[in-house]
Amino acid sequence: MPKKIAIYPGSFDPITYGHIDIIKRASMLFDEVVVAVARNLGKTPLFSEAERVAMIREAIRELPTVSVDSFQGLLVDYARSMGAQAVIRGLRAVSDFEYELQMALVNRKLDEHMITVFLMPHEKYSYLNSSIVKELVRFNGDVSSFVPPHVEENLLQKMRKP
Ligand code: ADP
Numbered sequence: 001m002p003k004k005i006a007i008y009p010g011s012f013d014p015i016t017y018g019h020i021d022i023i024k025r026a027s028m029l030f031d032e033v034v035v036a037v038a039r040n041l042g043k044t045p046l047f048s049e050a051e052r053v054a055m056i057r058e059a060i061r062e063l064p065t066v067s068v069d070s071f072q073g074l075l076v077d078y079a080r081s082m083g084a085q086a087v088i089r090g091l092r093a094v095s096d097f098e099y100e101l102q103m104a105l106v107n108r109k110l111d112e113h114m115i116t117v118f119l120m121p122h123e124k125y126s127y128l129n130s131s132i133v134k135e136l137v138r139f140n141g142d143v144s145s146f147v148p149p150h151v152e153e154n155l156l157q158k159m160r161k162p
Contacts, residue, residue, distance in 0.1 A: 002083070003031040003032055004029075004030045004031045004086070005031065005032045005033075005083055005084040005085060005086075006030040006032070006033050006084055006085070006086040006087065006088050007033075007034050007036050007075070007078065007079045007084045007087050007088065008022065008023060008026055008033055008034065008035045008036065008087075008089075009037075009038050009071070009075055009087065009089075010037070010038060011037070011038060011043060011045060011130065012037055012052050012055075012056055012130070013045040013046055013047055013052060013130050013134075014046075014047055014051075014052060014130060014133070014147065014151045014155065015052070015055050015056050015059050015130075015147070015148075015151060016125070016128055016129070016130055016133055016146055016147050016151075017125055017128070017145070017146055017147060018092070018121050018125035018126075018128040018129070018146075019035075020059055020060075021090075021121040021122055021125050022088065022090040022119050022121055023035060023063065023066055024063070025119045026088045026119060027063055027066055029117070030065075030086065031065060032066075033063075033065060033066045034066075034068070034069050034082060034084070035056050035060065035066065035067070035068045035069070036068075036069050036070060036071050036078065037049055037052050037053055037056070037068070037069070037070040037071075038070075038071065038072070038075075039070055039071065039072040040072045047154070049070050051154065052070075053068050053069075053070055055150065055151050055154060056068040058148070058150050059148055059150075059151070069082075074110065075087065075107060076111040076114050079111075079114055080111065080114070084114075085113070085114075085115060086114070086115045086116070086117050087104075087107065087116045087117070088116075088117050088118075089103070089104070089116060089117070089118055089119075090119055090120070090121055091118045091119070091120055092120075092121065092125075092126045092127070092128075092129075093126060093127075100116075100118065104118075125146075133155070134155070137155045137159055143155065
């Protein structure tokens with residue numbers, strides 16, 4: 001049996017406990033999970049690709065079947081090149097659904113064998129995203145229950161000297 005590999009793509013700007021929740025759930029289903037930082041999104045990220053990868057690496061240190069990588073170009077091409085059978089996405093609320101459905105169907109059109117798996121985080125993370133965390137830090141809000149300590153430290157440093 002070939003290894004079951006899943007790609008978890010996203011901006012991760014920065015990684016939050018919501019992302020980590022999804023990574024842990026995915027790692028219970030797949031032999032290997034690759035967290036993949038997308039390089040070519042229309043958004044201008046706060047953190048460089050290397051910074052985002054480093055923060056993810058630290059966050060997954062204790063998860064032996066999870067690794068981190070980055071990619072550009074089409075997700076299905078990247079996933080295929082990694083020998084992956086599935087793409088993981090998190091679904092927080094109905095508001096995520098329309099966009100995620102569109103992406104999943106486009107990816108299926110591009111590669112009918114690529115399966116998108118949606119996972120729901122613990123409800124305590126269902127309102128959380130990276131933008132809210134950045135906004136909170138900007139106004140001195142406490143983000144310790146949303147991101148790991150090393151990510152909070154990186155956020156504080158970035159705000160001090162952008
Ligand atoms: P993207 O720009 O691709 O949406 P994100 O880093 O914002 O990148 O999100 C990557 C994936 O993680 C998406 O599937 C998103 O729905 C999911 N996600 C983000 N935050 C959470 C959270 N708090 N709980 C569960 N899933 C999340």
